[in-house]
Amino acid sequence: MRLVAATLVLAVGAIGWVAAPPPGATVAWAPAGSAPVHPGVPLLNVGAQCTAGFVVVDSGHIFLEEAAHCLSIGTPRGAEGDGCTAESLPLGTPVDIAGAAHRGTLAYSAWIAMRLAREADPDLCAFNDLALVALDPRDYPLVNPSVPVWGGPVGLAPQGIRSGEAVFGYGSSELGLGLGVLAPRQGQSIGDAGHGWSHDVVTAPPGTLGDSGSPFLDPQGAALGPLASIEVSPVPGSNGIGDLARELAYVRAHSRLRRAQLATGTEPFTGHR
Known part of the structure; x- marks a missing residue:
């Protein structure tokens, strides 16, 4: 049995974001030691807290991952949700990002994308739970994609993980x-x-x-x-x-974020020490 881990479940997919960088624009990251926006910062959605995941980039835009169930409507607190049928907030819902000077905007939700695609695969309906929050470009200089304490990510884990690892x-x-x-x-x-x-x-x-x-x-x-x-x-x-590898593949196939990819960390991974 699964319980979603949000403080309160609310989900969304959003359209548009502020001031598009030119296609192919590169990203200059803030120093990891002082960047206020990074994986693991709190995200606030209509009074409920969730947590930012990895940083994702697409054509010069910067996004933070969020769990799609964090922005669902009408799912009881702590209840398991079906991402293919759950009600969601409208596109463009703002998200408060700890450390950022401006609000972000929901640019993608797997729960929205699956409903629009009439997805019927029970595995996806139960587990495809990714949303992407677009940062305001004015906050790009505040971002570093490294995971605090551990460093990385060095890339995507393309084949999951073995039991015991x-x-x-x-x-x-x-x-x-x-x-x-x-x-x-x-x-x-x-x-x-x-x-x-x-x-x-x-x-x-x-x-x-x-x-x-x-x-x-x-x-x-x-x-x-x-x-x-x-x-x-x-x-x-x-x-x-x-x-994440499967979830990002779904993003590229079912949204306009055709080039969405993980941003690797600037700091070396230290978890194996």
Whole structure:
């Protein structure tokens, strides 16, 4: 049984964002040690907190990952949602980003995209839970794509993760009471769900309410995916992690973000030490 890990479930896909950079524009990242916007910062959606995942770029635009279920409408708090049927907020919904000077805008939601595509694959409906928040270009100089503490990502994990392999995450749940020591987490994979669309992990500390969307790395520092759920069974307190490689492929196939790709970190991965 899965419980979504958002503080409150609300989802959206959005159109447009502010001041488009020219096609092919390159991105100059802020220094990792001082960048206020990075994977793991809190995101606020109509009063509910979730967590930013990895940084994604497309033709010079910069996006933060978020869990799509964080912006669904009418799904009871903590309840498992079906992304192919759940109601969602309208396109263009603003999102507050901790560390940014301006609000972001929801530019993509898998839950919106799947409804429009009349998706019927039960694995996708249950586990394709990615949304992308477009940053205001005025905030681009504030961004660094490196995962705090661990460094990376060095790239995408193209084939998921094997059971027993190590995982490294970083979250910012409000339930952490602002204690920085609770932000990094480490553990291992305990198997897959949804034919590889989700990866179950156990970590210390475990992901909890508000951690939805937070980034997880594999043993090599590659981006595994965003935290999507709190598992009640078979292992209570474990978490479901989305498969980012598959989720980004769906973005490219079912939205105008045809060049969406992971932004690799500027800092080396240190989790294997």
